Amino acid sequence: MSLPGSIEVLEGRTRLQVPHNHSSGGPGKRIGRVFYNSQMAFNRDISVMFLRARPVRSALDAMAGTGARAIRWAVETDVSDITANDRDPNAVEYIRANIDLNNVNARCNSTNEDLRCMLARRAFDMIDIDPFGSPVHYIPAAVQAVKRRGLLAITATDTAPLAGTYPKKSMRRYGAVSMRSPFGHESGLRILIGHVMREAAKEDRGARCLLSFYADHYFRIYLQMEEGGAAADRCLKQMGYVENDPATGYFTYGLEYSNRSAGPLWLGPLHDHELLSDMEATNDLSEVRRCEKYLELWRSELDMPFFYENDELSSFLGISPPRMDLLLEKLNEVGKASKTHFSPTAIKTDLPIEDILSIYQEASASNLRHD
Numbered sequence: 036m037s038l039p040g041s042i043e044v045l046e047g048r049t050r051l052q053v054p055h056n057h058s059s060g061g062p063g064k065r066i067g068r069v070f071y072n073s074q075m076a077f078n079r080d081i082s083v084m085f086l087r088a089r090p091v092r093s094a095l096d097a098m099a100g101t102g103a104r105a106i107r108w109a110v111e112t113d114v115s116d117i118t119a120n121d122r123d124p125n126a127v128e129y130i131r132a133n134i135d136l137n138n139v140n141a142r143c144n145s146t147n148e149d150l151r152c153m154l155a156r157r158a159f160d161m162i163d164i165d166p167f168g169s170p171v172h173y174i175p176a177a178v179q180a181v182k183r184r185g186l187l188a189i190t191a192t193d194t195a196p197l198a199g200t201y202p203k204k205s206m207r208r209y210g211a212v213s214m215r216s217p218f219g220h221e222s223g224l225r226i227l228i229g230h231v232m233r234e235a236a237k238e239d240r241g242a243r244c245l246l247s248f249y250a251d252h253y254f255r256i257y258l259q260m261e262e263g264g265a266a267a268d269r270c271l272k273q274m275g276y277v278e279n280d281p282a283t284g285y286f287t288y289g290l291e292y293s294n295r296s297a298g299p300l301w302l303g304p305l306h307d308h309e310l311l312s313d314m315e316a317t318n319d320l321s322e323v324r325r326c327e328k329y330l331e332l333w334r335s336e337l338d339m340p341f342f343y344e345n346d347e348l349s350s351f352l353g354i355s356p357p358r359m360d361l362l363l364e365k366l367n368e369v370g371k372a373s374k375t376h377f378s379p380t381a382i383k384t385d386l387p388i389e390d391i392l393s394i395y396q397e398a399s400a401s402n403l404r405h406d
């Protein structure tokens with residue numbers, strides 16, 4: 036049955052009825068009766084790749100909107116016990132229509148509840164939280180209801196507070212000071228992860244960060260729970276602060292707090308490389324080229340917190356910026372260096388700043404000789 040004011044789109048291998056007027060970029064707001072943002076197809080692709088690599092028994096799409104994500108899991112992965120929930124009855128009409136359209140009644144059911152009520156009664160192997168704005172209001176319920184060693188997938192679109200535009204709001208929401216800096220998106224992502232880790236610690240649980248990234252206008256994290264107080268303590272030991280000197284672009288991170296620090300934030304790994312090598316960008320995804328590009332970036336991304344922008348180093352040294360490939364090559368002759376998914380013009384490296392600056396000067400001069 037076709038819903039009034041809806042159109043049919045194909046996302047991945049899944050047919051979806053969505054409101055004719057829907058978002059196609061930015062954080063998105065509800066334009067029609069129910070929310071659907073076509074730009075988030077990439078985010079949903081990643082969750083399909085994730086669940087193909089790490090299947091679970093039961094999965095909850097807790098804020099499902101049209102059901103796009105849950106129904107894609109039902110059609111495109113092997114997960115067979117899927118719940119698509121939304122507290123808005125209009126959304127649930129779309130979810131039901133989309134379950135029927137794809138003939139996945141046996142694998143996916145719809146519910147119409149506030150997710151916090153549902154999670155007080157039922158546990159799941161995977162819980163996906165995809166709100167408008169900040170997920171903070173739902174994290175305690177999700178951390179309590181995710182099964183032993185289960186998975187939490189969380190989107191946050193409140194990038195402005197997390198990345199330093201509104202540090203007081205970040206403090207109120209996440210209990211952490213955010214900071215404007217060239218690597219503000221990475222520190223924002225790490226504040227979000229750190230917040231979930233601290234919520235989990237209250238329940239004597241830790242978590243392993245399997246995948247976390249920034250794209251378009253949002254942060255997204257996939258965590259696997261680890262059980263017990265010792266696991267929680269191990270995670271808390273990986274929390275710290277970062278300080279950035281805007282005059283020089285130098286940053287330092289660690290356990291020390293000063294009144295110029297951002298944090299507390301997660302200083303542990305952002306990705307699990309075994310998972311990344313098991314994830315595959317197959318041709319049936321909606322945004323296969325973009326998925327391939329991001330997989331490659333994440334796989335090669337060095338597990339070092341924060342990064343240097345090519346332009347920042349060039350203006351600090353007062354010399355022209357070298358080509359990225361040349362700079363990476365020269366840094367890799369001495370230490371380790373990689374691109375980062377946070378910015379196409381930045382590098383991550385394990386080298387101390389003195390080495391970076393002298394290699395940078397060398398790369399800049401050799402760039403000029405070859406121009």
Ligand SMILES: C[S@@+](CC[C@H](N)C(=O)[O-])C[C@H]1O[C@@H](n2cnc3c(N)ncnc32)[C@H](O)[C@@H]1O
Pocket residue numbers: 070071072075079097098099100101102103104120121122123126148149150151165166167
């Ligand atoms: C950003 S939309 C979800 C988009 C959807 N996941 C997708 O991929 O298209 C957020 C949804 O959460 C629902 N929502 C908001 N608060 C909720 C709550 N407390 N419990 C359940 N659903 C909620 C809204 O009705 C809305 O449909």
